[in-house]
Amino acid sequence: MQSVDQVIRARWVVPVRPRTVLHDHALAVQDGRIVAIGPAAEILTRYTAASMTHLDQHVLMPGLVNAHTHAAMTLMRGLADDLPLMTWLNAHIWPVEGRFVSPGFVAIGTELAVAEMLRGGTTTFNDMYFFPEAAAEVAQRMGMRATIGHVVIDFPTAYAANADVCLQLAADLLPRLRRMPLIHQSIAPHAPYTVGDAGLCGARDLAASEKLPLHMHVHETAHEIDEAIARDGMRPLARLARLGLLNQHFLAVHMTRLNEEDLAICRNSGLQVAHCPESNLKLASGMAPVATLRKQGTRLAIGTDGAASNNDLDMLGELRTAALLAKGVSGDPTVFPAWEALEAATLGGAEAIGWGAETGSLEPGKAADCIAIDLDHPATYPVYDPVSQVVYCAGRDQVSHVWVNGNPRVVEGRAVDWDTQELFARVRGWVERIREKDNDR
Incomplete structure (x- = not known):
């Protein structure tokens, strides 16, 4: 034997x-x-x-694969509920981030997110947030697989002054994060409305030179598309195609507003879509046309988005919502059946974020x-x-x-190697500070 x-x-x-x-x-x-x-x-x-x-x-x-998260934003879970997306961002989320985001904020927020995800059966996540090294160190230490996105954004943040600085920080960090065996990386321009052409081209070129995927919010709301047409004379997806960002290594998050032109771009480019149904429902952003995307062969993954807008990182709940919503939106009960939903939440997610050769299915060698x-x-x-x-x-x-x-992270429903109550005690200090400053607005 x-x-x-x-x-x-x-x-x-x-x-x-x-x-x-x-x-x-x-x-x-x-x-x-x-x-x-x-x-x-x-x-x-x-x-x-x-x-x-x-x-x-x-x-x-x-293990389940969460194809789109902002893990550190778990510290802002429930902070500003029941608001439109831009009010939520402009009046609450971005001001709080401006005051508090730091490597320490990202580390504790990511630790809370990893604890939640592991306990709920998620073994891999795809992150997009500031101070990516802090998130990577937490995921590696807690024994969770992750793809860590290097954010690119034009306007000043606590992380960087502009897109050029974001790109330089990414280039400097790439070698350090490559030494972490549970970590892959991506280049993550935030959204078409927060990154200009120069920043998008820089992200495209860095991703190509380093053989990394691109991870980006695209077509999240009707307002975003209307603004883009007024500003650029074209829809955001068409602009990204014109700039050469779209290919099979591009993960487009949300994609709730797609016309025939957009669907053709998806087909022709081979891009992949991260569907975040519960966040889109909560913010009333719209719904990705899952049935149409699947029918035309566009590959689909499932993500929760951040806990500030979902408000959880529950992938079992997310895949159930995705399956049911696809049926309701299409009027066809055969759309997105259980097997397809499960595949999107496991192997589909793994392939979308560069981990398909390692995880997402149970096969000898993986x-x-x-x-x-x-x-x-x-x-x-x-x-x-x-x-x-x-x-x-x-x-x-x-x-x-x-x-x-092969390492146990949860056994008989109990966490291995971290103390949940001790983690909560450290989180509470951040919560009091955030609550006080948000209430001052």
Whole structure:
């Protein structure tokens, strides 16, 4: 028998690729990687393990991938609810950021976000925020996989004076962050309305030279598009196409307002879309045309957006909303079925943010990034189809185990290696300062 670090056995294994449900199967894991998947009896005959986990009422599946976050903004969860996007940004979020954003703010906010995401079954996230090194250090220390975006924005922030400085900071940081094994990077121009042509071209060129993806908010609101037409004489997506930013490595976030011209650009460029349905619903921004995008072959990932506008980082809730909303918007109950939604929240997200070769599906050779969801629960019983139960019924409180790179991050519903109450105590100091200054406005 071959010795391995661990064997994980579950009643149902859902590898995502291929789209199948494996009954009473097991994974053998060595040095953080999956070395075999097979019927439990066969795996137990072939391998002896230092650690054995038997999950007799659980789905074992890839960890969820949150394709768009602003992790540090978890410190502003619930700060300014029920407001239009631009009021929310101009009157509350940007002023608070101007006063408080710093490496310390980003570190504690990201730590809270990582704790929430891991506890809810998310093993990889794609971030866009200031002081990216602070976020990367937290993700690496807490054992979570991430793609960290280097923000590019024209107007002065606590992070940088303008887009040129943002780009220089990114170029300087790239080598340091490459030394972190759980971290990938992207170039993240904020949005077409906050970055001029020079900054966009600089982001394009830096991404191309460093072989990095681009990550950007695009077509989030009707107001954004109307302003762009008045200012530039064209829609934002057309401008990005003209400047040469769009290709299969471009992740367009939101994409709620798309006409036929926009859809053709999506088709022809091969760009990918990060769909954030709950944030878009809450801010009344509009809805991405998921059915049309899927039909034309545009690849789709799912993200929560930041907790300041969602207000959670719950990917199980997000994929359920995405699946149901696609049906309601299209008037077709067959649109975006459970398997497609699950794939978008796992492998689709991993491929969109540059981690597809490592995570997003359970396959020999890939990293052992996996989660267990306990279906022996009133909310998910009986079980006719475990994939449908995960997508339409399961809550993140049913996530019992989480592994990243084979390392346990959550065991029996309890966090490994961090103290939640101690984290809350450190967060409270920031909350009091933020509340006081926001109330002064």
